[in-house]
Amino acid sequence: VKHVTTVIIILFALVMLGFAMQRGLIATPTLEQILYLVQMVLGWTAWTCLVALAYAGLEKLFPDILCAPHAEDPPAPNS
Amino acid sequence: MESFTGELAFMAASAGKAFIILMDPVRLMYLGAGCMMGLVLGIIPGIGGLAGTAMLLPFTFNMDPYTAFALLLGLGSTTATGDPIPAILFGVPGGAASAATVLDGFPMAKKGEAGRALSAAYMSSLMGGVFGAFLMFISIPVLRPIMLFLGSPELLAFSVLGISMVAVLSGSAPLRGMTAGCFGIMIAMVGTDPQSGTLRWTFDSLYLWDGLPLTPLLLGVFALPELCDLLISRTAIAADTSVGNIYKGQLQGMKDCFQNWWLIVRCSWIGGGIGSIPGISASVVDWLAYGHALKTEKGANLTFGKGDVRGVIASESANNAKEGGALLPTVAFGVPGSATMAILLGAFLIHGLVPGPDMLTKNLNITYAMVWSIALANILGAGMCYAFSPQFAKLSVVRFSLILPAVLGIIYIGAFEATRQWGDLYSLLAFGLLGWIMKQFKWPRPPLILGVVLGDTIERYLFISVERYGLSWLGRPVVAILLTIAIIGLTRPFLQDIRIHGGLKKMLTNFQAPRFDPSQLFTIFMIGIIGAMVLMSLRWDFSAKIVPLVVGTVALLAAGTSLFNDMCRKPETAMGGLVDQAIQEVEQKLGQANKADEKIHMDLSSDTAHLPTSVIIKRAARFFGYLLVFMAVMAVVGLIPTVAVFVVFFMRYENNERWSLVIPYAVILLVSISFVFDYVMSIPWPPTLIGQLFPTLKFIPSL
Numbered sequence: 001v002k003h004v005t006t007v008i009i010i011l012f013a014l015v016m017l018g019f020a021m022q023r024g025l026i027a028t029p030t031l032e033q034i035l036y037l038v039q040m041v042l043g044w045t046a047w048t049c050l051v052a053l054a055y056a057g058l059e060k061l062f063p064d065i066l067c068a069p070h071a072e073d074p075p076a077p078n079s
Numbered sequence: 080m081e082s083f084t085g086e087l088a089f090m091a092a093s094a095g096k097a098f099i100i101l102m103d104p105v106r107l108m109y110l111g112a113g114c115m116m117g118l119v120l121g122i123i124p125g126i127g128g129l130a131g132t133a134m135l136l137p138f139t140f141n142m143d144p145y146t147a148f149a150l151l152l153g154l155g156s157t158t159a160t161g162d163p164i165p166a167i168l169f170g171v172p173g174g175a176a177s178a179a180t181v182l183d184g185f186p187m188a189k190k191g192e193a194g195r196a197l198s199a200a201y202m203s204s205l206m207g208g209v210f211g212a213f214l215m216f217i218s219i220p221v222l223r224p225i226m227l228f229l230g231s232p233e234l235l236a237f238s239v240l241g242i243s244m245v246a247v248l249s250g251s252a253p254l255r256g257m258t259a260g261c262f263g264i265m266i267a268m269v270g271t272d273p274q275s276g277t278l279r280w281t282f283d284s285l286y287l288w289d290g291l292p293l294t295p296l297l298l299g300v301f302a303l304p305e306l307c308d309l310l311i312s313r314t315a316i317a318a319d320t321s322v323g324n325i326y327k328g329q330l331q332g333m334k335d336c337f338q339n340w341w342l343i344v345r346c347s348w349i350g351g352g353i354g355s356i357p358g359i360s361a362s363v364v365d366w367l368a369y370g371h372a373l374k375t376e377k378g379a380n381l382t383f384g385k386g387d388v389r390g391v392i393a394s395e396s397a398n399n400a401k402e403g404g405a406l407l408p409t410v411a412f413g414v415p416g417s418a419t420m421a422i423l424l425g426a427f428l429i430h431g432l433v434p435g436p437d438m439l440t441k442n443l444n445i446t447y448a449m450v451w452s453i454a455l456a457n458i459l460g461a462g463m464c465y466a467f468s469p470q471f472a473k474l475s476v477v478r479f480s481l482i483l484p485a486v487l488g489i490i491y492i493g494a495f496e497a498t499r500q501w502g503d504l505y506s507l508l509a510f511g512l513l514g515w516i517m518k519q520f521k522w523p524r525p526p527l528i529l530g531v532v533l534g535d536t537i538e539r540y541l542f543i544s545v546e547r548y549g550l551s552w553l554g555r556p557v558v559a560i561l562l563t564i565a566i567i568g569l570t571r572p573f574l575q576d577i578r579i580h581g582g583l584k585k586m587l588t589n590f591q592a593p594r595f596d597p598s599q600l601f602t603i604f605m606i607g608i609i610g611a612m613v614l615m616s617l618r619w620d621f622s623a624k625i626v627p628l629v630v631g632t633v634a635l636l637a638a639g640t641s642l643f644n645d646m647c648r649k650p651e652t653a654m655g656g657l658v659d660q661a662i663q664e665v666e667q668k669l670g671q672a673n674k675a676d677e678k679i680h681m682d683l684s685s686d687t688a689h690l691p692t693s694v695i696i697k698r699a700a701r702f703f704g705y706l707l708v709f710m711a712v713m714a715v716v717g718l719i720p721t722v723a724v725f726v727v728f729f730m731r732y733e734n735n736e737r738w739s740l741v742i743p744y745a746v747i748l749l750v751s752i753s754f755v756f757d758y759v760m761s762i763p764w765p766p767t768l769i770g771q772l773f774p775t776l777k778f779i780p781s782l
Contacts, residue, residue: 008466009467009470016108019104020108036758037754040750040753040754040758040780041746041750043779044719044723044746044749044750044753045742045746047720047723047749048723048726048727048742048745048746048749049742051723051724051727051745052727052738052741052742052745055727055728055731056738059731066731066732067735069735
């Protein structure tokens with residue numbers, strides 16, 4: 001059943017995309033647009049990795065501040 | 080007779096035209112998107128339909144009203160459809176509207192009938208929601224001829240009636256509600272006075288000349304406090320996530336609904352009817368319907384509370400029907416039926432629509448499109464729930480460290496869309512803090528928004544009425560009736576208090592020596608702020624200061640009395656509200672202990688009471704610290720790069736998430752924000768320091 005719903009979701013998304021393209025709401029992507037998308041993904045991945053590296057470095061430098069375990073809270077009454 | 084037939088034909092034509100307009104694939108897509116968001120927000124812990132509607136509002140600026148309301152009502156109508164999922168599966172209501180569903184839904188899930196209970200909840204939600212829309216549909220022909228005879232004085236009286244609803248919207252705290260409502264009216268008057276050109280409370284800031292924009296205010300008051308509480312409680316639903324086979328028994332659940340169709344009709348009437356009475360919707364409707372089913376259904380005394388499907392059907396059909404009911408006074412009179420409707424009233428203003436006669440005459444198409452939107456949203460929402468229950472169930476247990484960074488980024492973008500100035504972000508922060516403090520100290524927030532939304536209207540109609548009719552407008556019959564109802568509405572809580580205390584004399588002697596509580600500091604702060612505003616207004620022209628002075632004085636009186644009550648009134652456990660009575664009745668019938676030891680609070684309450692105050696303050700300070708740092712980093716490198724910094728820092732520091740989750744999550748978020756807001760919507764971003772120093776880098780989105 002789980003797989004069926006996953007397939008339904010994917011099919012639904014594809015049908016919507018196809019419909020939107022057919023109606024001209026989303027034009028078939030040009031090479032330029034695909035390149036823009038690739039650049040965007042690569043660019044943001046690089047930026048995120050840079051930030052992650054910087055933060056990992058800070059974690060090494062200040063483990064007492066940044067890696068200190070958080071105290072356990074008392075359980076909420078509704079849980 | 081002929082004119083009546085003509086009227087009906089005109090309305091039928093408008094309804095048909097509205098249906099055709101709404102059937103446009105693009106609008107249907109937005110409606111579907113709204114439904115999906117409504118379901119998701121209804122299920123995700125910590126963010127409800129109220130915050131969701133506020134978050135969505137700024138992104139409807141460029142849409143036509145049909146599309147905008149399809150999106151907003153799609154979201155608003157389906158939040159209650161998603162609510163029963165956590166209520167039935169984990170025993171934790173997704174929102175106030177499904178609190179009664181837990182009583183029978185959760186025991187059913189424990190008995191292995193989760194699929195049946197969910198199916199019954201979806202189907203009854205669908206039927207109730209469609210019934211609510213139908214109720215609005217048939218009310219329009221009745222209201223239309225009446226609305227055509229209303230002039231400015233009557234519209235002013237309706238607005239005053241709307242404001243008087245603060246007493247109802249405020250539940251257990253009418254004085255605080257009145258203070259908040261009056262403060263809201265004063266906020267609405269910030270900026271240039273249209274009559275005299277006087278600058279009111281602008282503090283020499285150019286940003287405030289046009290008044291405070293509604294969007295950052297709404298996002299601050301309703302969305303940020305939810306996020307702050309999410310960080311403070313640091314938790315999703317701590318529950319067993321192995322929910323079993325949700326699909327088993329779904330057919331039986333549907334059959335149950337059709338077998339109990341008469342119960343659905345009755346409870347939908349209760350939902351739609353109560354929903355149309357401003358102020359007493361979400362928290363009370365499900366309890367009243369549940370109580371009704373308990374009293375009228377055969378054998379209910381023996382089976383309700385132990386897993387009877389009729390209990391689920393009763394509460395779920397009523398809470399979906401209330402949306403159609405609540406929309407009716409909002410559209411027809413500009414008097415919002417609930418807090419969500421108060422936000423929707425903001426959407427009316429943003430799209431240049433004036434609630435009242437116009438909505439039933441020249442904008443009748445839009446009104447009917449709203450009716451269709453609610454009906455279709457309920458059908459779509461229930462369909463989606465049937466198809467994707469297991470996926471939605473997983474949303475109930477999403478961690479705060481995943482929800483908060485994504486939502487915060489969208490809130491910043493939404494707030495900046497108001498006037499595209501940094502002032503929007505400062506307003507967001509200031510009202511976020513105000514909203515959170517109000518939520519913590521149980522000050523009702525809906526009256527504040529009601530005041531902001533209706534403040535301008537009241538002042539405008541008052542001047543038109545006085546200019547046109549002098550003081551004779553006060554004698555017009557409709558005005559007199561409405562103002563009387565407004566006065567009764569405002570005084571009802573006090574009269575109720577007197578009744579509960581067994582007379583005025585006993586009430587006035589029920590005092591003790593003053594005692595201090597930290598929550599009183601906020602009341603003192605409000606008195607200080609409002610007092611300062613009143614003092615400043617004394618210097619203005621007569622026409623500019625009359626309304627602020629009157630409203631400010633009422634606010635000071637209400638806040639002062641509230642403070643006196645808090646300090647000197649003896650503690651009590653008395654109840655009197657409609658909700659309390661309904662809950663009490665249900666609990667007595669079920670033989671449960673009386674848990675309703677205090678009056679109901681008609682706003683979302685903080686779920687952080689189990690934590691020590693020092694922890695709450697520390698985490699709240701950290702949350703608002705994050706917001707400040709976010710803004711500072713944003714001013715240097717731009718909004719989208721800041722999201723990456725925030726995601727990495729927040730997920731690692733707050734919940735020690737693994738890197739293999741943090742990095743893909745951040746990248747997906749950045750790409751989605753870039754694509755939707757920069758590429759598709761071409762949102763202009765706030766200027767940044769790096770962008771000004773190195774203009775060649777401006778190809779990077781948001782820099």
